[in-house]
Amino acid sequence: xxxxxxxxxxxxxxxxxxxxxxxxxNSNLNxxxxxxxxxxxxxxxxxxxxxxxxKNYSGKxxxxxxxxxxxxxxxxxxxxxxxxxxxxxxxxxxxxxxTEFNKVDELAKISKHRLIxxxxxxxxxxxxxxxxxxxxxxxxxxxxxxxxISMGHSDAIRRVSNVIDGVQFTIPNKEAVKLAKxxxxxxxxxxxxxxxxxxTDKNNETEVEYEIKNIPNYxxxxxxKVNFVESLELLKLKNKMFHKGEIISNFKTIHGxxxxxxxxxSMDSNPNFTAYIMLAYTNAVINLKKKNKTGAFTCLDIPxxxxxxxxxKDNLLNIIC
Amino acid sequence: xxxxxxxxxxxxxxxxxxxxxxxxxNSNLNxxxxxxxxxxxxxxxxxxxxxxxxKNYSGKxxxxxxxxxxxxxxxxxxxxxxxxxxxxxxxxxxxxxxTEFNKVDELAKISKHRLIxxxxxxxxxxxxxxxxxxxxxxxxxxxxxxxxISMGHSDAIRRVSNVIDGVQFTIPNKEAVKLAKxxxxxxxxxxxxxxxxxxTDKNNETEVEYEIKNIPNYxxxxxxKVNFVESLELLKLKNKMFHKGEIISNFKTIHGxxxxxxxxxSMDSNPNFTAYIMLAYTNAVINLKKKNKTGAFTCLDIPxxxxxxxxxKDNLLNIIC
Numbered sequence: 027x028x029x030x031x032x033x034x035x036x037x038x039x040x041x042x043x044x045x046x047x048x049x050x051x052n053s054n055l056n057x058x059x060x061x062x063x064x065x066x067x068x069x070x071x072x073x074x075x076x077x078x079x080x081k082n083y084s085g086k087x088x089x090x091x092x093x094x095x096x097x098x099x100x101x102x103x104x105x106x107x108x109x110x111x112x113x114x115x116x117x118x119x120x121x122x123x124x125t126e127f128n129k130v131d132e133l134a135k136i137s138k139h140r141l142i143x144x145x146x147x148x149x150x151x152x153x154x155x156x157x158x159x160x161x162x163x164x165x166x167x168x169x170x171x172x173x174x175i176s177m178g179h180s181d182a183i184r185r186v187s188n189v190i191d192g193v194q195f196t197i198p199n200k201e202a203v204k205l206a207k208x209x210x211x212x213x214x215x216x217x218x219x220x221x222x223x224x225x226t227d228k229n230n231e232t233e234v235e236y237e238i239k240n241i242p243n244y245x246x247x248x249x250x251k252v253n254f255v256e257s258l259e260l261l262k263l264k265n266k267m268f269h270k271g272e273i274i275s276n277f278k279t280i281h282g283x284x285x286x287x288x289x290x291x292s293m294d295s296n297p298n299f300t301a302y303i304m305l306a307y308t309n310a311v312i313n314l315k316k317k318n319k320t321g322a323f324t325c326l327d328i329p330x331x332x333x334x335x336x337x338x339k340d341n342l343l344n345i346i347c
Numbered sequence: 348x349x350x351x352x353x354x355x356x357x358x359x360x361x362x363x364x365x366x367x368x369x370x371x372x373n374s375n376l377n378x379x380x381x382x383x384x385x386x387x388x389x390x391x392x393x394x395x396x397x398x399x400x401x402k403n404y405s406g407k408x409x410x411x412x413x414x415x416x417x418x419x420x421x422x423x424x425x426x427x428x429x430x431x432x433x434x435x436x437x438x439x440x441x442x443x444x445x446t447e448f449n450k451v452d453e454l455a456k457i458s459k460h461r462l463i464x465x466x467x468x469x470x471x472x473x474x475x476x477x478x479x480x481x482x483x484x485x486x487x488x489x490x491x492x493x494x495x496i497s498m499g500h501s502d503a504i505r506r507v508s509n510v511i512d513g514v515q516f517t518i519p520n521k522e523a524v525k526l527a528k529x530x531x532x533x534x535x536x537x538x539x540x541x542x543x544x545x546x547t548d549k550n551n552e553t554e555v556e557y558e559i560k561n562i563p564n565y566x567x568x569x570x571x572k573v574n575f576v577e578s579l580e581l582l583k584l585k586n587k588m589f590h591k592g593e594i595i596s597n598f599k600t601i602h603g604x605x606x607x608x609x610x611x612x613s614m615d616s617n618p619n620f621t622a623y624i625m626l627a628y629t630n631a632v633i634n635l636k637k638k639n640k641t642g643a644f645t646c647l648d649i650p651x652x653x654x655x656x657x658x659x660k661d662n663l664l665n666i667i668c
Contacts, residue, residue: 044602051601124664149668151479154651155610156667158472161627161654166666267604279623280372281365283588283615289476294604302600306482324652326663330475331647333482342647343445345487346477347470 030056031312034083034111036103037093038062038074040267041116044301045091046072052305058087077103084110089311091304092116097181104130109137112311114304116146119178123149123324131322140314141322142307146300147291148271154325155273155289163277163285168206170217172196174269174296182244183222186237191257192224193264198272199249207286209276220250225260267295309335351377352633353407355432357424358414359383359395361588362437365622366412367393373626379408398424405431410632412625413437418502425451430458433632435625437467440499444470444645452643461635462643463628467621468612469592475646476594476610484598484606489527491538493517495590495617503565504543507558512578513545514585519593520570528607530597541571546581588616630656 033055035042042060049057050070059073061080068074080090090107092115094100100117107113108130117126123144134141144150152169159167176196183192197219205211226234235252239245255263272290279285293299307325313332314323334342354376356363363381370378371391380394382401389395401411411428413436415421421438428434429451438447444465455462465471473490480488497517504513518540526532547555556573560566576584593611600606614620628646634653635644655663 044600047601120668123668124662127664144668151483153668154479157651157654157663158475158627160667161630161651162472162623164623279365279616279619280368281616281619283619285614285620285623286612288609288611290609291607293606295600295602298600298602298604299606302483302485302606306479309482324664324668326652326667327650329648329650330478330482331645333478341445342478343448343645346481346647347441347444347465347474347645 030054031308032056032058032086032088033308034058034080034087034090035060035093036062036077036080036090036107037095037099038064038066038068039093039095040297041300042091042093044295044297045093045304046070048298048301048305049091055305055308058083080107081110087111089114089308095177097177101126104141104143105133108134108139108141110139112140112315114142114145114307114311116150116300116304117144118146118149120149127322127324134321138320140311140320142310142325142328143322144324145304145307147296147303150303150325151291152271152273152289157326159273159275159287159289163275163287165275165277167273167275167287168202168211168217170198170203170206170272170274172198172218172270175264175266176220179220179222179244182241183224183238186234186241188226188230188234189238190225190227191260191264192222193260194223195221195263195266197221198270203272203274206274206276207288209278209284209286216247216249218248220245220248222250222252223255223260223263224252225257226254267297269293269296269299306333309333313339351375352409352629353377353379354410354412354629355379355401355404355408356381356412356414357383357398357401357428358416358420359385359387359389360414360416361618362621363412363414365616365618366414366625367391369619369622369626370412376626376629379404401428402431408432410435410629416498418498422447425462425464426454429455429460429462431460433461433636435463435466435628435632437471437621437625438465439467439470441470448643448645455642459641461632461641463631463646463649464643465645466625466628468617468624471624471646472612473592473594473610478647480594480596480608480610484596484608486596486598488594488596488608489523489532489538491519491524491527491593491595493519493539493591496585496587497541500541500543500565503562504545504559507555507562509547509551509555510559511546511548512581512585513543514581515544516542516584516587518542519591524593524595527595527597528609530599530605530607537568537570539569541566541569543571543573544576544581544584545573546578547575588618590614590617590620627654630654634660 090111179194270292275287310328310332411432500515591613596608631653
């Protein structure tokens with residue numbers, strides 16, 4: 027158990043940086059290199075390599091943290107890296123998760139590696155809780171996000187013509203949260219407010235606002251406010267890293283008695299919290315490898331005991347039961 | 348997937364009755380018989396058999412819900428029943444869990460059966476959450492119970508000489524909960540108040556109160572109030588089935604940012620809620636059997652995907668991710 031695990035990081039944005047510092051503070055992990063398309067220097071003097079160099083590290087790195095974005099990086103990088111290394115990623119395009127899972131599961135089995143996929147807070151530990159609540163209460167729980175930036179909604183804004191840049195804050199509807207807690211949330215009641223901050227050419231604000239508010243699956247039918255801001259203010263807003271989330275289940279048993287289950291997280295920094303989740307699931311990769319299991323796994327496939335190794339694992343029933 | 352699972356219940360107290368009604372309302376389960384030392388009639392006309400008759404049901408029952416008490420029933424009954432059936436129990440004597448686990452794990456492997464052990468809310472799903480919070484935040488979360496009856500503390504009261512009967516309500520210290528939520532709970536601050544209701548011979552109240560307040564591991568050092576009541580009032584209090592619990596984790600990452608994770612349950616009826624947890628883990632037994640796995644398992648060993656079967660399992664990533 028005293029052998030250090032050699033790890034690498036692919037992608038050096040906010041998440042990559044958060045993972046770097048988390049790894050450096052973990053005495054079981056040995057950070058070999060960070061692979062990035064942009065050759066930024068590391069504050070901690072970690073070796074930075076161009077992305078393609080990952081191929082030269084076969085046998086020198088055990089586990090790769092894939093810290094690219096879901097929008098374009100992860101679908102391309104995960105298959106490439108998985109050919110040579112065990113991996114953990116945070117793939118979070120909800121609609122594509124099943125298709126992506128099937129693809130990488132097959133690849134991981136061929137290359138005899140393991141991937142923990144969609145390993146963040148949502149999807150990730152929130153998926154675990156929704157599954158637990160659904161299995162126990164036989165009703166789908168309500169999830170509320172925010173206040174915090176939604177990457178998916180921000181991307182949707184940026185795809186609108188004449189939008190130079192933008193960001194979207196998801197804000198839970200307090201009234202809806204309250205009703206969910208008493209089990210009385212009416213079907214169709216808006217669960218969130220969406221506040222958008224947009225940088226655009228001055229002359230088409232009315233059109234841009236109309237277009238944003240009518241993007242299907244993202245804004246249409248949801249209370250949305252569009253604010254037009256200057257580039258400096260937008261930059262400041264885009265750096266807000268705080269976020270929150272809450273899952274609420276309210277159900278009656280067949281005996282007629284009421285039950286409530288609630289789960290919530292709040293964080294100053296989304297990437298720092300996500301990095302800690304990725305690090306926690308590092309032990310899952312180690313345990314899967316010990317059992318000679320290969321393939322793709324989501325947090326739903328990982329028993330909590332797999333998040334521990336060594337003495338802590340052996341003693342787990344005494345520690346946390 | 349359309350084959351019904353044949354199940355039985357051992358023990359016909361509050362939990363056994365709650366499980367009975369839950370099973371009857373579940374279209375995937377077929378309740379064959381209830382095994383009880385006391386021959387009480389079932390409101391639902393379920394077949395009630397004397398305890399020893401379980402031996403005649405080998406091959407006719409797939410899964411047994413063991414609904415006896417942890418204090419004396421489960422340690423004896425689990426090994427006996429496990430020789431012939433897959434089982435789920437709610438063994439909750441925290442200090443004995445590891446020893447009990449080792450014993451029944453060996454027996455289950457010999458008889459080629461599966462046992463989900465300690466499958467309630469605490470231990471059970473609370474163990475899962477404590478494990479998740481510990482793995483992510485690297486600090487032990489705080490658990491608060493109540494207001495609700497503690498079986499262990501009530502048993503401890505009843506062992507005091509001259510006590511005829513008694514019950515103990517655990518009440519969380521609101522101030523401690525508040526401090527835990529901000530990450531400032533001081534070491535050693537009492538997390539709970541303990542309110543005892545005791546029926547005793549009239550003349551020795553002072554001694555009884557002194558003895559109760561000094562029971563080590565249960566009351567000594569914890570704020571405890573002892574009330575002496577009449578038998579009718581005690582009976583009413585002993586029938587209070589509501590309970591609550593909360594787990595709070597508050598941690599800073601190495602980057603200096605703060606994070607909070609919280610999990611809470613509240614229920615009108617402890618046995619009804621516990622029955623729903625046991626039913627949720629029925630699918631885990633089915634999935635373990637499909638994979639030819641035998642032995643004892645706690646909720647910590649069961650991935651959430653194992654709580655689903657059939658179409659729901661195949662479609663899980665789309666449903667809850």
